[in-house]
Amino acid sequence: MQSDVVSSGISALNGILQGLRLGDNVVWQVDGMDTYQHVVHPFVSQAVQDRRTVVYVRFGARRSILRPEAGVGCEDVDPRHGFDSFSAQVNGIIEKKGTGVFYVFDNLSELVAEWATDELLANFFQVTCPYLHELDTVAYFALTRGRHSHRAVARIRDTTQVLIDLYHVKENLYIHPLKVWDRYSSQMFLPHLFTEGVLTPVFHSGDASAISLTAGVPPLRVKADSIAPWDSVHRKLSQYDENELKQLEGTPEIQALKQELSQMIIGADPEHKRLSDEYLTLQELLEVRDRLIGSGRIGGKAAGMLLARGILRKASGDVNFSEVLEEHDSFYIGSDVFFTFLINNGLFRLRLRLTRDSQISTEEFEQVENRFLEGEFPGEIMDQFKDLIEYFGQAPIIVRSSSLLEDGFGNAFAGKYRSEFCVNQGSPEVRLEAFLRAVKLVYASAVNPDALAYRRQRGLGESDEQMAILVQRVSGMRYDGFFFPSLAGVAFSYNLYRWTNRIDPHQGIIRLVFGLGTRAVNREGGDYPRLIAVSHPLLRPEIGSKIAFYSQHEIDLLDLERNEFRSVPLIEIAQRDNYPNLALYVSVNEDGYMSDPEGSHIRNPEKCILTFNNLLGRTGFIKVMKELLATLESAYGHPVDTEFTASPGSSGDLRLNIVQCRPMRIPGSAEDVVLPSRVPKELLLFRTNRAISGGEVRDMKYIVYVDPTAYAVRAPMEIRQGIGRIVGELNRHPDIARNRVMMMGPGRWGSSNIMLGVNTTYADINNASVLVEIARVEDGHVPDVSYGTHFFLDLVESRVIYLPLYPDEPEADFNFSFFENSPNSLAQFLQGAEKFEPFIKVIDVFLAGGKRCAHVLADARKGAAVCFLRAAYNTPKEESGLHAGSTAVTVAKPSA
Structure with a gap:
């Protein structure tokens, strides 16, 4: 097989793809023909140097993408005579040239201008590609991104051996492989910055989100059939472009359409409706619709996340949250998909019985989970799931419950339903299978014993509880085969736990960890997060030697090589001494004396303790969190409970991601009880x-x-x-x-x-x-x-x-x-x-x-x-x- 490996002319690309193979058809989805030339010219030059036969198949009406040069033949084919004639001519060229030839084809999208149908374009490719593969050729094709139907692109994708996105974001050029047949590497399906022959993978979640959001292609190329009101609202709004909508958003007609759209997406909860009307723009609601799989509502957790971001972006305080907040590119699985899954797989009556009157044991629930895992989704939803997996590539994602009752004003359902990390490594097929398993486990958690007990306790046994799902890119960056955020935690705008009267409860409290936020929301054996009173961040409930004991000793992270969630000791990260800004998070405990690093270098990393002292004392972290909590509480008119991730830069600037926000319950008698002066x-x-x-x-x-x-x-x-x-x-x-x-x-x-x-x-x-x-x-x-x-x-x-x-x-x-x-x-x-x-x-x-x-x-x-x-x-x-x-x-x- 090694002799079958050939070069693309770009050594960095060869490393990512493990080279091209004889028989490969390579389809480049491009944003323009100038972009296509960035990869065509190195490919042709390398082929000529290797004394390969190179043929340029020219059919585009525009200028040639290859100049006449020695070693490159040109075959002109006219598509104006129709599909049959064009396909026959190309087939004749391939037959005549024989085996081992390298081809460059013009932009396939130009064929649609002549034939007026995507179907014939896909037909041509399905006829031509297998013949080229049989003759051990290597062929380059171009296809304009976002111009063709999902059905046509899917047929081309299924037929070709290699499919790669090639696009500009601002002045930068990115390469993102989407399909590479019969080979795999740990960075193959990530977007890569392409600069002077060097390919740099984009590891940081915030950067990847910003790039993907501005890449200019709809994230879901296939749309599920919607109910009539969806179609009606979209039809009325689609007559306006984005700038017109901004100008007309205050008019009664557009306002009415916006409220109708908001109710379809967010729901009818009066408080959520109030916040949506005030803080979410029509364009933001339309963007949610563009990323909605299936139909239905997005649920409480997704709504809380979006509302918090909208509130913060509109805030006019000392902190400019538009610069602080990371971009997010979440997807939403509509609540209707849940019921469709239940009904299609014979699970609806089981769920109904368990919700109404069953006391299910842990052992019985395991059997229920297995029933859910055996379920299947309709083909249309599966197509959208494939779009989602292709969009994220190998970036880790998390599949989170977002039921209609979750994170509302009155019921949090905190931790009752599942969230499943997908490390998202492996081939597209492997990644899709892991994602489907995660979705089914979240669906099954709607009837887990804790959730049913909670619902009965809260008088919600008969309430309509549909399970929507929020799919988020995991915040963080890659580090030595691991993936995790620098900081994660939960923050409350009201502090119920004051260990000294100096603390102002109205400024809130933060529960902060290094790594994934699972250690902030769960009770972990032998591990403790840093509790930070926002009014007095440097005060601790512990003193002296107890600081080391009451600290975080292990880090939750995603192991990209093992493709699994793991917990590793802090020392495994600290000893490498090259983790960015580690000195902001740790202190060194030597002979019972705790000291904070002065610079970036850490002496005796094996004696590191997570204290976050430098983060609290030398950066703007507390200022940002204080204003964040006050802003959200003011908008909600109620104390709030948030989950977040964060990463400070080398210059002290902070990037923050709000992943959840919900109203916080305050015990009514927390300050009103008088203890007896003495008891016998x-x-x-x-x-x-x-x-x-x-x-x-x-x-x-x-x-x-x-x-x-x-x-x-x-x-x-x-x-x-x-x-x-x-x-x-x-x-x-x-x-x-x-x-x-x-x-x-x-x-x-x-x-x-x-x-x-x-x-x-x-x-x-x-x-x-x-x-x-x-x-x-x-x-x-x-x-x-x-x-x-x-x-x-x-x-x-x-x-x-x-x-x-x-x-x-x-x-x-x-x-x-x-x-x-x-x-x-x-x-x-x-x-x-x-x-x-x-x-x-x-x-x-x-x-x-x-x-x-x-x-x-x-x-x-x-x-x-x-x-x-x-x-x-x-x-x-x-x-x-x-x-x-x-x-x-x-x-x-x-x-x-």
């Missing part, structure tokens, strides 16, 4: 000075208590793996679900690492009124201050009071006797759970507490909470045992 020792269950959320819960009848010491010291792996399931069954037991219950356990609830805490999901704890994480020093359990994670947002939305408890601290109180000596009622609720009784206890508080119930008061402002026994709340306060005058002021209703 015999009635006190525990006291903590680490309260994060506030409120009051009265008359809790049950406590589900996972013994921290028994879990750490005596629980075998089998028990630890099963405790989460037992907790879930208790949570769903009717007698417990209808009463108020407090759950207490070691380390971290919801941890994926059973060594660090109880492995539960939202569906396993959603009926709890109070959730307590117990840290025993001797047992090695440390709660995660998980403010900002999906787990924490679940608790806030469900009005669950979340309390980290450190029983061994001097200022904390813990009634060990009560929890150790109270009878265990586990067997009364679950049969066959006897082996778990030494580790998990169900305490009937009314019986164990002498006809009293458990009562919790938490003051988030002071960071303090107390749990005590008292008679039912309607008992006169003088009989309760509390100090006179110490009852709490309750604003919010207690959690049910």
Whole structure:
């Protein structure tokens, strides 16, 4: 096979394509014939030098693309006599010239001017290309980008061996291979800047987006059939060009059309509608429509992202967000495609049954996922999916849920539905298969146990919940075979977690990580993000040696060589010492002394700790985030919760990408609870000075208590793996679900690492009124201050009071006797759970507490909470045992 490899005349292109092969037909999609000549002339010169027979097939009415020169023959063919005559003449030339000839053809698009149909153009290519391939020729063809129907281009693509985009963006020329038959390289399908014979791959997501958006070709060449209103609105708007629409946008007729289009895309939610009318232009809505696969709405997550970008671009503050925000080139899979997929694959009734009345287990859901993975999409949608894969090339993408109810005013669905990374390496066929799997998994997540429990808890069981999907380019850049952003995180415009009174809660808080943002929204074993109070960014909840412990030790990233999502230790990046601007993110911990790098070089990189100190102190990051949060909150009229990625430049400038924005829920009683001045020792269950959320819960009848010491010291792996399931069954037991219950356990609830805490999901704890994480020093359990994670947002939305408890601290109180000596009622609720009784206890508080119930008061402002026994709340306060005058002021209703 090696002898079959020939040169394109451009050595850099040979490296990317692994050379041309005898038999290759190479179709160049160009923006003009001058562009085509950039690749034709090196190809011909190299062929002449290699003593190949070169034939120029000329049929264009314009000037020749090749000058007469030695070693190049010219064959003139007239297309004006029709398809049959033209094809016969070309076939005769090929037959006469024989094997191993190198051909250059004029622009195929000129044939359409003579024949008036794309179909005949595709027919000519399908007749000619296989014959050339059989004779081991190499032939160059040109095709004008964006001029032909999807059907014609698809036929040419399916027939040719090599298809390459060649286009200008401003003054720069780019080469982007779309199809290369029977060979593959790790950078083959990326856009490349072509400068003086050098091809430089475009790795940074922001650069790739900007290039693709200005390349001038519709991203979806095939349009799915739309419902009549779509056609009607488009027909009325298509009579105007972009400049006319800008001038007429304020007129009543165009405004009415814009609102109609907005409702079709964004939906009818009054708040989203208000924001869309004010901050999204008609042109922006039309651009969404151009990138919509299928039909229907784009869902809450996509709408929130677009609205946030629109709000920021229109802002008139100190920060020019038009310069700060990266371009985005997202695609949207319309909500109608979800129902079409369900119906075509016999899944609609299954989804209906599960949504209405089923308590699906994790094991049963795995079977449901397999049913979804077996499903197929209609051919028209598959064509659009192929367009999407071709558009992104080998750039990593993420397939994100964007259901109609998601990220709305009242329901966040934080982390309930799936997001799937597609590392997007391999051949187009491999990449398409991985993308289809991701879409199907997101669809299946609409009926996962957590989502169903959340919907029932929020009274949304019968609501219309369609699953749209947002497909985004992953933000970041390539680095030594990895792909990840420098910075990612979540930012809230209101700070519920203040570890000192110096912090202004109204300026917000940021949960920041290095690498992919998964570590900012999930609870990861042994890892902690940097918590940044926007009002005082250099203050930390930790001091001294605890800074190193409470930091991020591993990085989530995409491994391009393995084609998978991975977590790698920070040292694996730091030791290379050439990651851009690493000194902004790390400090060096030497002999217990923490120092920040002065320049770009880092001494002892193996001792690096992620602190982000230089980023916070030497760049405009906080200024930008502060104004971003204030601007979004002002527009929403409500505190907001955002997800973002960022990358600072060497000069300190910042590039930012908003990937999600939604209203933030604020607990109503966070600052309105007054703690009792003293509680009799015999009635006190525990006291903590680490309260994060506030409120009051009265008359809790049950406590589900996972013994921290028994879990750490005596629980075998089998028990630890099963405790989460037992907790879930208790949570769903009717007698417990209808009463108020407090759950207490070691380390971290919801941890994926059973060594660090109880492995539960939202569906396993959603009926709890109070959730307590117990840290025993001797047992090695440390709660995660998980403010900002999906787990924490679940608790806030469900009005669950979340309390980290450190029983061994001097200022904390813990009634060990009560929890150790109270009878265990586990067997009364679950049969066959006897082996778990030494580790998990169900305490009937009314019986164990002498006809009293458990009562919790938490003051988030002071960071303090107390749990005590008292008679039912309607008992006169003088009989309760509390100090006179110490009852709490309750604003919010207690959690049910």
